[in-house]
Amino acid sequence: MNTELAVLLIWGTVVGLDLVSVAQTMIARPLVAGTVAGLILGDPVAGATVGVILELFALDVMPVGAVRYPDYGVGTVAAAATAAHAPGAIGTGIAVCVGLAVAYLGEHSIRLIRNWNTNDVQRLKKKLDEGDPHVIVRIHLRGLIRDALRSFGLTAIGLLMALAVYRWFPVALPGTVLVTVVVMGAALGAAAGGIVHAVGRGPGLRWFAVGLTLGVIWVVIA
């Protein structure tokens, strides 16, 4: 258990760094982060299930410009830790709630470190404007270290939340199925809303409608 938590902590930190600061190879996407977290915990289906639900929420966000976006990757690691080994779909809804809460905290933590980076730039403005390469490296590395610490701290908070839910939340609570149904519906609606916003009312919307129709036919036939 301790080894699994340590590996999850490392995985969460890597995922958090991938979101903005390092490479953006999309291991921070909930589908990937959740599946890997599930594999670490020995329950890949639970990890993938919360990953898919949080991925649907993440489809609502387009990370353009300086937009603030939730840290769904670290949220998914925490959600996978909550959902792993829970009986059936009962734990899924609660786990996604944990994931959403961590993602929300992540959004604010990103804003915080960007403010700290801004303070650095303002404080070292003179040397920066002189083109001093050492100052550039210093500011840049500080930003990187801050993001690593942010990701580590956020993962630790997420895992503590998962442990708290695992230990104290009555998993057999009547109504956990209701929570699961609601978060799954909200995720599907959020994804559809995000796509509709992104494609606009032009031909993109028609393509989306065509896809939706084909998807329904596929589900009915299969």
Add this chain to the structure above:
Amino acid sequence: MNPPRCRTWFRTLLVQASFNYERMIGVGWAFAIEPLLRTLPGGVGGERYLKAMRRATQFFNSHPYMAGMAIGAVAKAEHEGLPDETIRRLRHALIGPLGSVGDRLIWAGTLPVSVAAGLIVTARVSPIAGALTLLVMYNGVHFAIRSWALHAGWTEGKQVSRALTAKGIQRGLRVLGPLAALLAGLALPVLGSWLSSGFSVGAQSSMVAVAVVALMFSWWVVPTFGGLRFGLAAAAIALAVGGIW
């Protein structure tokens, strides 16, 4: 790629690490271009190197994968010894187009296409295959664009706008948007069916009802509310109702 360009390429992977609200990715941009400026006449610490570094630290923002194009083009212009004002204008002029093309090509195109494909494969084949599909599809395009951008910037120099109007890019912009919309539409019913398998018909109907409410909410009622906040609010209500139940 020669060693300085190789070093710059790796540094572009970290271009957003010091993102700030004053110069956006300006500091990261300077960090990435620095290896290419070391070979300017006079070397590190020389007059041209310092002048170029002073320019490099100013405000810059674009799509992170496309930043390499501006880095290559400006570094080439610095090596060609173009006038200060021309280099400043070139750097500034690239901000808008690189942001716009990158956002459409990646965030509104490649990413939703890869995610939708990954989700469909997850539901129909296996979660591991789904995650791999997403990573392979996305990063195939991602790393190709990063490498092409730096190469095109360095090759074209101040004529770099020609690269942005290349046929491949224009075709990508035309095709990826509709493809993303089509695949995302296809993925939603498939995932809805996968997620709700094992639930009763009543639970499945409730899920569809919540999805419709969420869509209407985000589309008409409060478009800026966002999926996360709607999800948190819906989950809080469901937890309260579930607790009482």
